[in-house]
Amino acid sequence: MAKKGGVQQLQADLQNDEDFEAFLERPGLLVLDIYSEWCGPCLGMVGSLRKVKLEIGGDNLHLAICKADDITALKRFCKKSEPTWMFVQGGRSVNLMFGTDVPKLIALITRELDKTVQKVVRTVSYEISELQPVEVELLRAKQEEIARQEQLERDAVIKKKVDYLMHVTDIIMDNMPDIGVTVFGPQVNRDMFKKLTEPAEPLRLQCKDRKVITVLAEQFETVNFACKNPLSDEVIEQLDGKELLMCFWKVDEYLGSVPNVLATYAHELTKDRTEPGEGSEEDVLLPPILTPLKVKVEVEIQEGETWEEEISSEEDENRFKAKVKSQINLQEDLQLIDEEMEEVSYEEEVSEEGEEGKEAREVEEPAELPAFPSMPFDMDMDLVDDMGEEEEEFGDERESVKKSTRIKTVKLPPIWVPNNRRTHAALIYVFFRGQTTGFLPPDPKPDPPHIIMAFDAQKRRDLSHVLLRYKEDVPLYGYFSSEDPERAQLLAKSTEEYEAGATTSDDKLILKVHKVRSNMMLSLVSYGPTYVSPTVKIGIEEAQVFFPEDYDKTPEELAATEKIKRKSRKSKKAERASTDVDALSEAAVEAEEPVREAEPEVAAVEPEAPPEAAAEAAPTPAEGGDQQAEEGADQASGAEASAAEFSASEGAEGMAEASGEVPAEGEGGAPAEGEAPAEGEAPADAPGEAPADAPPAGTEAPAPATEEPPPTEPPAAEQPPPEAPPAEPAEVPAES
Template sequence: MAKKGGVQQLQADIQTDEDFEKFLERPGLLVLDIYSEWCGPCLGMVGSLRKIKLEIGGDNLHLAICKSDSISYLKRFCKKSEPTWMFVTKGKATNLLFGSNTPKLMKLIAHELEMLSKPNRNLYDITELQPEEESRLKIKQHAEMEALNKEEAAKQKKRIDYLNSMTDIIIENIPDMGVTVFGPHINRDMYKKLLEPAENMKLQCKDRRVINVSRADFDVVNYACPNPLPDDVMEQLDQKDLMMCFWKMPEDDRRPIPEVLNQYAHELMVEHHEVDVLTEEDIVHPPIILPLDLTIEVELEEGEVWEEPEPEPEPEPLPKKTPGKKEESAAAAETVEGEEDEGEEGSEGDEGGEGAEAGEGPEAPDLPELQMDAFGADFDLNDEEEEGEQEAELEEVEVVVQKRYRKKIIRIPPIWVAGNARTHATLIYVFFRQQTTGFLPPDPTPEPPHIVMAFDAYKKRDLLSVAERLKDDVPLYGFFTSDEADEAKLIANSVSKYATMPQNPSDKIVFKVNKQTSNTMLSLATYGPSYVSADAVIGHAEALKFFPDTYKTAEQEAIEEAEREAENPKKKKRRTKVDEVAEPAVATSGEDSSESRPATAPEVSDVGEAAAAQIVEDGEAPPEGAPATEIAAPPAAEASEAADAGAADAATSDTPPPAPAEGETPAEASAAEENVTPAE
C-alpha cells in the first residue's frame, strides 16, 4: 500500500478537463502518461521517473497520468493499447513518444529539460497532430488501403471463380441455349413480329420475360463478356424494364450461339425487299426494330472545353417591301402613341419622386454654387461608396461558378447479343435461374469477412461470456497449443473437454470473428489478445488453418451422435439393457447404510459394466421379456452382495449370515463359506 501511495504522489491522476487545464498552467516540463480505460497507465517506469525527477528534474519536472476517455483534449488517444507520452511546456505540446522504452524516455525527458530555456521551439496545440502522429497516420492509412485492396482482390477472385464454376455447369448441361436482350423501346406487343425471323431460322423461344434490370446485374453479366454494353448506355438502362428471350438453337445448326443469334438480330434490323408477282414492283419492308436515340445534357467538367456545333445556315429572309404613304402614316401614328405612353410613365414617376430621368419632369431650381459644390462633393463620395459595394457584390457573384452543360446523343441498341457462350450462360444464371433448378446447386450464403483473434487460455471464462453474448459475430472458437496458425494443434473444441485435458500456460483460445462491425472486436480486445489478424484476407487464410472444413463444434458432434443413435436403434436397445444390469447393483449398494457398507462395494458397478461390455462384444442380447436378473454376474459380485448386511439379503433368506471372526471382514467370511476369493 505504501508503494501505491508513493506512485500517486509522484504522478498526478487527471481524469477531467478542468483538472487537465489546471495542470497545464504549471511551469516547467510536464510529462503526461496518456492511457485509456481498457489499457491502464504504464506503471513499469515509475521507478525511473522518480529517479530522474530527484536527480535532474526537481521542481521543473511534473508528471501526470491522464485518462483520455474523459479528457476532451486527448480524445484521439482513446482505445489505444500503446503507451503514449506527451511533453508540454507553457500549455503547448513540444514532443511525443510512443512505447515503453525506458532508456529512450529518460533520454527524451533530459533533452526536453535542456530545451526549456531555448526559444524558437516548435510548439503544437494539445489537440494538434504532431509530425510523429502524422507519419504514423499516413502509414496506417496506407496499410488500411492495402488491406482493403487485398480484400477486394480476394473477393473479386472468389466471385469470378464461383461464376466460372456455375457457368461451366450451365454450358455442360444446356450447351444449345442463348439469351437476347431487347431495348426498353421494344415491348410485348412487338413479340409476334420478332418471332417471324426466328421461325424462319428454326429458333425456338423457350421462355420470355420482362425484367427490371440494374447496373449490378450487368456487372455480373459482363465479367467475361468481350462486347459489353457501353457505360453511358448502361446508365440509361439502369432500373428499366427489358424484354429477354431464352432461345434454343436449331438442332441442325452447329454454329456457335453468338453467331446464330447475331444473324437473328441482323434480320430484325435490316430492310427486306420483296417483288410483287403481279406488278413486278420492288416492295420494301422497313426494319422490324430500330435503335433509340436519346438526347441528354452532360455537365462539363472543370477545365473542359466544349465547342457547340455550328448551327445550320438559315435561309435568307425575303426582301422587305418599301412602305407606302399609308404604311408610313400608320408607323408614325404608332411612334406618337409610344411617345405618349412614355410621357405618362415619366409623369407617374415624377409624382412618386423616383424614376425621373434627366431632362424630364419639372426643372430643378437654381441652387447657389456653394451648395451645388457641396452637394456634388457629397454625391461623389456616395458614388464611390456605392461603386465599392457593387464591386464587392460582383466579386461575391464571381465566386459562384455556373454549371455548364453540353448535349449528348446516346444510341440505345434495339437488341443486344453477347459475344461468347460463357456470357450467355451468365445471362441464364442471372435472369433465367428457373431453367437450371434441375442441375445447378443453390447459391451458398455469403460468408462475411472475418479475422482471427487469439488469447491466453486462462482468460476463457470472461472471453466466452462475451462470445456468447455476441455469438452472431463469433461463429467458431477452440483451444490450441499456439496462436501461430501454421504450428497450432487443436486441443479441444469446448471448455468441458479442455478441463479434462492436461493444460499448459502457453495454451491459447482462438476465435473466428466476423469483421462486419468493430464492436465485437473491441469488446474482445479489452482482454488483451496475443494475436490479431492484420486484415480480412490474412484472417480468412488463418481461419481455414485453425478451423478447416473438417472442424466440428461440440454442438455439431452432439447432433451427429444423436443422429447415429437414431439410425441404429438396435445398438441403443443393447445399451439400455446394459444399464439395467448395472443399475440394480448400484441401487443395492445405495440402500446399505454407510456403516455396514463393505470396502469392496464400489467394485460392484465396475463388475456390472464389465459384464455389459462382454455382452456387447459377443453381440448377443438377452431374450425379450427376460428379467435383468437372469443375466449371470461374476462370482465376485455375488460374494460381495451376499456379504452386505442390507435389507435385500434379509428379505431373500430366513437364515442370518454367519458372524465374521475377529479381525475378519464380512466379505472375507462370506467368501470363505462359498470358497470364493473376494474381489480385490
C-alpha cells in the same frame, strides 16, 4: 504493495480535467504517460523513469500518468494501444513520442530537460489538444495503410466473386452448350414476338423460354464480368428499372457457335429488307423489323468539359437554327419594348406637368447647365447601364444553367447479343436460373467480414457471457495451443471439453468474430486480447486455418462425409479402369483393321465345306487307305488356310498352336482307333503328309491353298462315295 506505492509517488495519477489543469501549472518539464482505460500505463518504463528523476531530474522534472478517456484535451489518444509520451512546458506541448524505446525516451527526456534548465526559448510549441507534425504524419500513414488494406479487401471480394462466377458459368456451359440468350430493348414488347420469330426459322432457332423482366443495373455487373462487348454505362443507366424481353434460344450447333448464330439473327432483325415489286417493278425497300430507340436525357456538365449541341438530322438542325433565331428575335423585341416604354413614361410625365411645369423647367434648366452640362446624357447612360446590368445578370443566369446541365441523346440498341459463350451462361445464371436447377446447386450464403481474436484460456469464464450474448457475431470458437495459425493445434471445441483435459498457461481461446457491431467489438477488446487480426483479409485467411469447413460438424457427420468421399473415390477408380479398358480395346481394333485389309484374298479363299466334307467322307478308318490319304490332304489344306487366317489376327504363336491341333484332328479324329491304316498311309502317301508338316513354315502352305484347293475341294464335296480316283489329290501336293 510497495511497488504500487512507489509508482504512485513517482508519477502523479491524473483522472480528470481539474487534476490535469492543476498539474500543467507546475514549473519545469512535465512528462505525461498517456494511456486508455482498456490499455493501462506502461509499467515497464517505471525503473528507467525513476533513475532519470533521481539522478538528473530533481524538482525540474515531473512525471504523471494521464487517463485519456476522462481528459478532454487528450481525447484523441483514448483509442490508442501504443504508449504515448508528451513533453509539456509552460502549459504547451514541446515534443511527443510513441513507443517503448527506452534509450530513445531517456535521451529525449535528457535533451528536453537541459533546454528547460537552461531556459532556452521555445520557438515551436503546440496546444495540448493540437495535432503535432509527428501525429499528422502518423495519421497520414495510417490512412494510407487503411486505404491500401480496404483496396486489398475489395480486390479480394471481387476476385472471389469472379472465381465463383467462372465456376458457375463453366458448369452451365458444360450442361447447356447449345443455349444462348438475347436481350431486347425497351422498344420491343411481347406482342412483337411473332415478328421476331420470322428470321429465327431459317436459322433453326428454337425459343425454349421467354420472359419480360425488370432489370437492374447491379445485375449487369454480374452479366458483364467477362463480356467483351458489354453495354455502355449510359445504356445500362437508361435500362435500370425497365422491363425487357429476353429469349432463351436453343441453337443448332451444326450451323455454328451460339454467339455467331445469334449475332446473325440479330443482324437479320436490324437490317433493311426488300420485297419484290408487282409485275416488272423493282424490289421495294422496307425498314428493319427493329430499330434503335433514341432517348434524350439531361446530364450535368463537369468542370472543364466542352460540348456542342447534338444535331442528329437535317430536321433537327433546322429546328435548332429556328430556335436560335427566335431567341435572337426575342431579345431584339424585348429591347424595343423597353425603349418604347421609356418614351411613353417620359411623355406622360411631361403631359402631367402642364405649362407651369414647363416654364419652371425652362427656368431651372439654364441654371443647372453649368454645373451639370450633360445631365440628360448621363441619365440616359445610367438607364442604358442599368439595362446592360440586367441583361448581363440574365445572361449570367442563362450561362450558369447552360453550364450546369445539357441535353444528351442516348441510343438504346433494339437487341443485344454477347459475343462469347461465358456471357450467355452469365445471362442464364442471372435471368433464367430456373433452367439450371437440375445441375447447378443454390448459391452459398455470403460470409460477413470477420477477424480472429485470441485470448488467454484463463479468461474463458469472463468471456463466457459475451460469447453467449453475441452468439450470432461470434459463430465459432475453440481452444488451441497457440495463437499462431501455423503452429496452433486444436485442443477442444468447447469449454467443457477443454476443462476435462490437460491444460497449460500457454493455451489460447480463439474466436471468429464478425466485424459488424462496434459494441460487441469494444466488449471483447476490454478483456485484453493477446492478438487481433490487423485486417479483414488476414482475418479471413486465419479463420480458414483455425476453423475449416468441417469444424462445426459432429463425428457422425464427419464419418458420413468420409464414407461419401470413399464411395466417390471408388467410383472414380472404376471409371478410370473402364476408360483404360475401352482405350485398349479401341487400340486393338485399330491395330487389327490394317492386317485385315492386307489379306482380303486369304479371307475369300477360306474353306467352308472341306472340314465337314472330310468328316462325312471318312466316318470310319475301314474305308481304305487311299480315301484317308485324300481326306488328309484336304484337311491339311483347310488347316493351312485357317492357320494363315489365324496367324494374321492373333500372331505367330497362335498360328503355331492352330497348325498343331488341326492336323491332329484330321489324322487322329476318326482314324485314331485304327493305327494300322495311319502307318500304312505314311509311305504310300508321303506327298499327302508333307502339308501336315509344312504349317510351321507359314509362307509355303497358303500358296497351294490359294491356287489348287478350289478345283479339288468341290469334287470332294460333291462325290462323297469312295469311287473318286486317288490320283487327283496325290498330284496336288506333288505340284506344290
